[in-house]
Amino acid sequence: MALIKCPECGKEISDSVEKCIHCGYEVKTEKKQKKFPFIIGIIVIALIIICVGIKLLSGRNANAGYYDNNKWGTSYDDIKNKYGEDISESYLSNGALAMYKEDFNGIEGIYVMIQFEFDKDGGLDTVLLMVSNAKSNMSDSEVYDMVIDGLTESYGDAEKVDYGLSWETDKSIIAAKQYPGSTDGTMIVYNKKGE
Secondary structure (H helix, E strand, O other): OOEEEEEOOEEEOOOOOOOOOOOOOOOOOOOOOOOOHHHHHHHHHHHHHHHHOOOOOOHHHHHHHHHHHHHOOOOOHHHHHHHHHHEEEOOOOOOOEEEEEHHHHHOOOEEEEEEEOOOOOOEEEEEEEEEEEOOOOOOOHHHHHHHHHHHHHHOOOOOEEEEEEEEOOEEEEEEEEEEEOOOOEEOOOOOOEEO
């Protein structure tokens, strides 16, 4: 508590009173705003803006629908260099690259063949995945459901189309279909979205 002068009579009064004890003048006390909470508030708002910005930037490729972050138009050589000895010429399609994994989504025994296809200018425009339960305890339907759940988690609800299910993203159209029969498996196709 400090003493201040009354603006009316000039006598000393406590800074905590609302009226001067000498003349009755109503002293308008301005509450001092503390700067510390204000600065903390500004910092918190700035951190929120930064976090939202990072989230938006990091989600760009996921919203684009690229397979393994391979952007459309990536060259044949860049794909080959990225995967090194794991990738080779595809026997299914001229000018395409393919690789095989025995642990799709980290699950042993779920095989996947991944084929990268290129347009006439040599830029990546399609990625085909054939997923099979070759040596797992999962049924074909369970593998298919796992694939659909993963795609739905990444890209939202699917649209039912003649050939199966489809997702449309900022840069891609992704389709999935189960192929029962002698070649049991699930096919996933990532296609470059038309400009």
